[in-house]
Amino acid sequence: MRQALKVGLIGGIVAVLLSLIGMVEAFSQRDIIARVISMGHTLLVIVALFMGYLAAKRTPGKGSLRVLANSFISGLIVGGLVSLLVIVGSLINLRKVFVNAMPVLYELLTFKQGTQIGVFLLLGAGALSGALAGLFFLSPKLLRRVLLISLGSIVSVGVLQDLLRPTFALWGPLAIINEWLFTANGLTIRGAIGLFIMITAASLFWSTKGETIQTGFRNLPTAPQRILKITGILALVFILLILPQVLGLFLSEVFTIVGLYVLLGLGLNIVVGYAGLLDLGYVAFFAIGSYTIAILTSPELGFFSLTFWEALPFVIVMGVISGVLLGTPVLKMRGDYLAIATLGFGEIIRILVLSDFLRPWLGGAQGIGKIPKASILGYEFAGPQQIYYLILAGCLLVIFISLRLRDSRLGRAWMAVREDEDVAQAMGINLVATKLLAFATGAGFSALSGAIFASKLGSVYPHSFNVMISINIVCVIIVGGMGSIPGVIVGAIALVGLPELLREFAEYRLFVYGAALVAMMLLRPEGLWPEAVHRREFHEEKENQAESESPLKLKSG
């Protein structure tokens, strides 16, 4: 009961805040299901559902009536606090403090039924959501999973409708999907129901039969297993190759941005994830890569006019050299001190390229323009749909190198340095070389990313290289899971791709970002796709026995 009150109050406060900062109202512009539920209402319902679920989960004892009562109460409280907002708002003018506390908001919250009826509706809706969440908690695991997936997909499709609609329109005959699924604003009812049934069926099938399929696959003799695996990889490659054509211009652009961050993330992953050196000035190498390619290729400066490919080796070499140059003075620093020193390095590079003193060479605040596009055999990587391939190739290359490095002797040395520098030395590891190689490799990847970035944009400006980029990359790694290669990809999609897709909510982007990070740290501190060693830190008890094959191989050379 106390828990239900507490959870309900927290949820209520969250719901009221979401309303007061204008998020609910902004989100109400769009319907998830046309004329049934808007995104704003969905947001509030999700809060009530989540709190109901939490209250159910925290109910002591197992009595299902008590669970239901608790979730009902917490939902009711969420509804109650929002009603309170409506009542207070109708009596006092809150707009002096909260700009968004406008009549429109109250209308929305009360379902346009006026304060009195609206308040009852709100209480009812909250309590209902809470109770539903309680029921959800009590239902069998299979049902919960299936429901979560299908409802989640409907909401996602609704949220992403503006992206999906033009994408489907590209698909020739398949463009009918649009008519069936979408109205001008929101899903059609038949579309939503159809989608629900389809996804429920699919996830039900996978949940019940997936296990048997997987074991069946494992029981196959090695030869067919290999063929299937190779087919799978080929299919994946094929999908990756046709993606820009299928997805259209905008989504391809998003993918190129994600790809650039994957490149950056993989580089920083070596420095931070593998070697444990917290580098907050990582954007410096990105800038160095961009400016090197600009200086070497742009006719605007007139020093050199190499092609992209001729300049690329120099870019990588510059990156590696600057990695070593940054690494040398900070060799003896650890943890926080290293972070601050590298932060400074990042800023130094930005200020240098901005300086008037270096303007004749680096272009100052105006930057450098007219950077030519890369091209192979007359195929020019011009727009996002072409550059996509360049970035894809870069990512695959860097993933391959990262994998090989991780399992190499150097990778083990990095791991030892990350775990304990002094002991690593006592194990016979050359600390200086190991650290410098980490900085150099990371910087090389970052410079590559910078070169592609510059050729994509066609120009470079100092302000593209501010400290937020470094912070973003660190976040990508943390959210994805330190030291994990798939983690970097997942992290980049979640932190860079999704906000890019949800551009319309630009105002709330940082807010959502922050909330997501906090939620991550509470629910999954090891990252979305953690790597074995880091997972152990957070789940020691469970991992002890179930530890699988040692990731370190007895390899030497």
Added chain:
Amino acid sequence: MALLEIENIHTYYGHIHALKGVSLDVDKGEIVTLIGANGAGKSTMLKTTSGLLRPRQGSIHLEGEDLTCYRPHQIVAKGVVQVPEGRRIFGRLTVRENLEMGAFAIPDAGLIQSNLERVYNLFPRLRERQKQVGGTLSGGEQQMLATGRALMANPSVLLMDEPSMGLAPVLVDIIFDTIRQLHADGTTILLVEQNARMALQVASRGYVLQSGTVVLSDSAENLRRNEMVRQAYLGES
């Protein structure tokens, strides 16, 4: 000529003069112990020997080769390996990964495998727990792991820093049995201990360190009988 010859070593921490001209030597196959009160400079001596600290003066020779200016990884490659004070195992790596890390300086996979077997035979407990995460081992097991990890590097000289620290008497006995066994296998050991009684039982010679200088050096037997040692380090009156 002794296997390890340390001569007139002066080591500083900034302005703190921690070792003031320490000389000692260790013969091949011998156990030599270094005893002294807290802060006498015992760990400093071991760290200087393994290259983690640089002496400002003095020299360290291994089989006549001057190691003084070598970096830690080069010294490990020469066969001088330290079991650090407080065990310092890799807490997030498994027992097996810890041991493999210990063999970092060894280029030959076959040798690594046979070293692993040797360590597992010496500490069967570690074989049972090979997949357990290091940080969850008990103190005694961690000491076994730290010792095993150092042995993985095929040391010709093993530097042990207080292997019995914080262990129950039974475990202390086990650790000292291992030291005897290593000795029997021909490993040369420089042993730093607070537990002077045990140390003087396994060692053939000993040095007494007091605020950075050697005040006494003699055979273990004579040290055990020495009045000052008995009072200060063996707790007898």
